[in-house]
Amino acid sequence: xQPTGHLLLLALAAAFPVGAMAQAPANCAGMADDAKRLACxxxxxxxxxxxxxxxxxxxxxxxxxxxxxxxxxxxxxxxxLQEVAVSTSGKGLAAGDYLTKFWELDPESKRxxxxxxxxxxxxxxxxxxxxxxxxxxxxPTHPDGGDFSxxxxxxxxxxxxxxxxxxEDFLLPNADIWFSYTQQSIWQLWxxxxxxPFRSSDxxxxxxxVVPIPDKLGALGGGWRWRMALAGIAHESNGQSDPLSRSWxxxxxxxxxxxxxxxxxxxxxxxxxxxGVDDNPNITDYIGNTELTASWFPGETTMQLEARTSFKSxxxxxxQFNWTHPVFAGKPDxxxxxxxxxxxxxxxxxxxxxxxxxxxxxxxxxxx
Numbered sequence: 001x002q003p004t005g006h007l008l009l010l011a012l013a014a015a016f017p018v019g020a021m022a023q024a025p026a027n028c029a030g031m032a033d034d035a036k037r038l039a040c041x042x043x044x045x046x047x048x049x050x051x052x053x054x055x056x057x058x059x060x061x062x063x064x065x066x067x068x069x070x071x072x073x074x075x076x077x078x079x080x081l082q083e084v085a086v087s088t089s090g091k092g093l094a095a096g097d098y099l100t101k102f103w104e105l106d107p108e109s110k111r112x113x114x115x116x117x118x119x120x121x122x123x124x125x126x127x128x129x130x131x132x133x134x135x136x137x138x139x140p141t142h143p144d145g146g147d148f149s150x151x152x153x154x155x156x157x158x159x160x161x162x163x164x165x166x167x168e169d170f171l172l173p174n175a176d177i178w179f180s181y182t183q184q185s186i187w188q189l190w191x192x193x194x195x196x197p198f199r200s201s202d203x204x205x206x207x208x209x210v211v212p213i214p215d216k217l218g219a220l221g222g223g224w225r226w227r228m229a230l231a232g233i234a235h236e237s238n239g240q241s242d243p244l245s246r247s248w249x250x251x252x253x254x255x256x257x258x259x260x261x262x263x264x265x266x267x268x269x270x271x272x273x274x275x276g277v278d279d280n281p282n283i284t285d286y287i288g289n290t291e292l293t294a295s296w297f298p299g300e301t302t303m304q305l306e307a308r309t310s311f312k313s314x315x316x317x318x319x320q321f322n323w324t325h326p327v328f329a330g331k332p333d334x335x336x337x338x339x340x341x342x343x344x345x346x347x348x349x350x351x352x353x354x355x356x357x358x359x360x361x362x363x364x365x366x367x368x
Contacts, residue, residue: 117162118161119163123365125340129154132355139279139280140281141280152191158187166179175210185202205234230254235249238349252268254267263293265295270289285316291308300325300332303321324337324338
């Protein structure tokens, strides 16, 4: 035997008792008697009497023994993904914290550029009932938009809305540039007679510059805080050809305030001039140029009231109420019940000068 072989045997003998070496795990497994089998395993793996216990691991770390995981790490500590989900879900968050995380208003909430996030609610409403379906859409420049008398009052509605940050810390501290895309469709799902057509689809790309308000400037007293300001430009159209074409371009300014679990947002739209024929020349007279939104976050439930107005006529503009709640308890970032109630003008671009009341029932699809 070579000298290295002698050294190896000596090392093994020092590390393991002779009995333990004879009792390989396979030998233990083959013992029929439960007590003997347990004693065999104890002889192999139990720490010697009087051996020092493993050093207590810091919170959330593995124990000092690299082959041993502390019970708290194995059973009680949430994974990093779970921690992110809990911290961004909106459950138990004040409205200001929610806005800060949503728009990444401080250095701690930054998540980098070109990462796709949700923007407006992403939802599917299998049931969307309107009191007054627009069966003869018209505008001043397109007085004859056709006759769709076979349209049914009960339809479906779906929306997809995504955004991504394209520039971070641009010009001002923590100020970011975002791009977004929102698509809303009204679907005659229950109208088999007409092969269930899409009655209307609107497409809206946006670019926006979001500026957080510094703490000293934002403290308004009484628990209120001025959180952010934004400027943006948007194009919205229904992608149709004449006589059903509707579109407008706008520049807007907005801001947001919070108090505990309440958020107030305001946006003022300035319509940009059209080149050529204006498919909807009086659109702001009907839907308004000012958007006011109040949001409430009482735990896992969210409620939101949106008003659009031009302050010229109380009979124009619109009101919309949104309500959501998790389908599965304890999973606020998952599937959520969604109720939408609308009253007024402009639920879709095609309906900008058409008044209706509607209610939709369904689900929000995902939050990122």
